[in-house]
Amino acid sequence: MVNPTLRFRPLRPAVASDGVTDLDLLVTIACDDLPPEQQARPRPPLNLALVIDRSGSMSGRKLSYARKAARFLAGELTARDRLAIVSFDDKVRVVVPSTPVTDPKPFIAAIDMIHSGGSTALFDGWLAGALQVADHLDPSQLNRVLLLSDGQANAGLTDHQEIATKVAGLTARGISTSAFGLGDGFDEDLMGAMASAGDGTLAFIESPSQLADLYASELQGLASTVGNRVSIGVRAKNGARLLDVLNDLTTTQFGNYQLPNLRAGQELNVGLRLHLPAWQPNQEIASVRLAWDAPGNGGRQKQIAHLTLPVVASADLAGLEVDDGVVEQLALLEANRARRRAIEELDRGNLQAAHLCLNAASALFAAMPDSAVARRELQLLDEKKALLQEDRNLTRKRLSRESLRSSTRVWEESDEQE
Incomplete structure (x- = not known):
């Protein structure tokens, strides 16, 4: 059985000891490839x-x-x-x-x-x-x-x-x-x-x-599915507050968040924004509980991870380097939200406002270091801005597909070429 791993990836690797911190981070859920002995076995019926x-x-x-x-x-x-x-x-x-x-x-x-x-x-x-x-x-x-x-x-x-x-x-x-x-x-x-x-x-x-x-x-x-009915629960601790889950995930009846299936060899990223008062060393910030059903295993599986970070003075925190990979993933989540706002403006008949929403998303990636992800996202956004004047229906469909990548398993033809 392939078990997922949970990893915290903060935008900056510390929080402030003498003031509030708005902490942006990713929770990365990774599943290893199936081991050779499992790859050789028949898939589940x-x-x-x-x-x-x-x-x-x-x-x-x-x-x-x-x-x-x-x-x-x-x-x-x-x-x-x-x-x-x-x-x-x-x-x-x-x-x-x-x-x-x-x-x-x-x-x-x-x-x-x-x-x-x-x-x-x-x-x-x-x-x-x-x-x-x-x-x-x-x-x-x-x-x-x-x-x-x-x-x-x-x-x-x-x-x-x-x-x-x-x-x-x-x-x-x-x-x-x-x-x-x-x-x-x-x-x-x-x-x-x-x-x-x-x-x-x-x-x-x-x-x-x-x-x-x-x-x-x-x-x-x-x-390749190793987990279905996947949910993630986030509990802020010691006065920290969860401000936002950037993926806009569906909430379960237990107050957790529904995630797509877990697949061997793939990752899921969940973007979180927390607000912290002045923080004490070694104090837990939050816990994350991942739960899933493993096909053929019969029972509900779970894994819990606890977040603590180093504590520094506010002046020093501002000078710490940010993690470019986290910046990129958070920008993707923000861009997907911008697409949803563009759809809302399209539905109101306001093409100019929809265009502005897409421009705001493009600005996120234009300001980032060059990467394959940033180039691809800029290309997708430019395509939608050009299509906006020609075919609103097709634009809406493509924006909808891209906006749902944060919360749903979305098939793209390019997936077959990876």
């Missing part, structure tokens, strides 16, 4: 439901590629895995009930019979898929619904918050949801809310040809 929108807007190339990608998925699974195929327009059809994939041919034949129809009962389709997974729920397996839609929920339950609440309820039972939006007509707010509540992957697919890569990435991600 999968219990999946593929839910495909077959509404009228999916006709033609979109549905053709969706079928092709579904055939790929069926061909990659084994007899240890279960797969259900569900399609929906205004009505829901269980094309193939949850069945072990001893032979992909019956699945492929059924997939080929999916044709476009009418409206979009998105929630009903998702629910039918979730119930297929629930009927064979096994804590030792990875249990997930893969939802693909190109449209808006316009039949059945359509309220975003109610749908997200239903998704979160299934997540608490161990059934996660990945949401894949296709084209330029899908509801990015709803798909983002479902992926976040569902502890799964969010993908915005601009071309149907990307679907096969997406499904390959999803299977690889499931194979």
